[in-house]
Amino acid sequence: xxxxxxxxxxxxxxxxxxxxxxxxxxxxxxxxxxxxxxxxxxxxxxxxxxxxxxxxxxxxxxxxxxxxxxxxxxxxxxxxxxxxxxxxxxxxxxxxxxxxxxxxxxxxxxxxxxxxxxxxxxxxxxxxxxxxxxxxxxxxxxxxxxxxxxxxxxxxxxxxxxxxxxxxxxxxxxxxxxxxxxxxxxxxxxxxxxxx
Numbered sequence: 001x002x003x004x005x006x007x008x009x010x011x012x013x014x015x016x017x018x019x020x021x022x023x024x025x026x027x028x029x030x031x032x033x034x035x036x037x038x039x040x041x042x043x044x045x046x047x048x049x050x051x052x053x054x055x056x057x058x059x060x061x062x063x064x065x066x067x068x069x070x071x072x073x074x075x076x077x078x079x080x081x082x083x084x085x086x087x088x089x090x091x092x093x094x095x096x097x098x099x100x101x102x103x104x105x106x107x108x109x110x111x112x113x114x115x116x117x118x119x120x121x122x123x124x125x126x127x128x129x130x131x132x133x134x135x136x137x138x139x140x141x142x143x144x145x146x147x148x149x150x151x152x153x154x155x156x157x158x159x160x161x162x163x164x165x166x167x168x169x170x171x172x173x174x175x176x177x178x179x180x181x182x183x184x185x186x187x188x189x190x191x192x193x194x195x196x
Contacts, residue, residue: 005026005030007033007037008029008030008031008032008033008034008037010033011032011033011034011036011037011073011077012029012030012032012033012036012077012080012081013036013077013078013080013081013082014029014032014033014081032080036073036076036077036080037073039072039073039076040069040070040072040073040074040076041069041073043068043069043072043073044065044066044068044069044070044072045065045069047064047065047068047069048061048062048064048065048066048068048069049061049065049117050112051064051065053116053117072102075102076099076102079098079099079102080099082095
């Protein structure tokens with residue numbers, strides 16, 4: 001128990017030899033050290049989980065989690081150990097401001113991965129719905145563009161059919177004129193010598 005108390009004193013950044021002589025403040029610094037330690041621990045867990053959700057790599061998540069947790073631990077320990085009461089509220093606020101910013105940063109780092117994990121099923125369900133809506137929209141666009149292309153092709157077919165019909169009628173007329181000229185029933189009214 002004594003070694004745990006000394007570990008938390010170390011975490012709080014206090015002078016352990018001085019605390020040994022002042023037993024009335026030991027609990028206060030054990031609490032401060034414990035909060036600093038658990039802040040670093042939770043930051044390590046949260047960042048490790050966040051990295052794992054992006055990379056699916058245990059090695060990267062553990063390594064980055066440990067580095068992030070130690071960084072937060074050391075930064076928080078430094079901020080707390082360097083804060084001293086001066087009696088001036090404004091100065092004390094500015095001394096505490098980095099810790100407030102750090103707390104907000106840690107809460108965001110911890111909260112986002114947990115929020116994503118807690119609402120993972122709802123997010124996946126919503127993603128399926130969104131994908132279905134996008135697919136339906138793409139199908140509608142495809143059907144509309146295909147219908148327009150089909151209509152344009154059908155109009156082209158009708159135009160070509162009409163042109164073919166006109167050319168067939170013209171061909172038949174010319175054939176009839178040629179036949180009449182050849183057998184002498186039309187045109188010059190002279191029978192062509194090669195017509196049988």
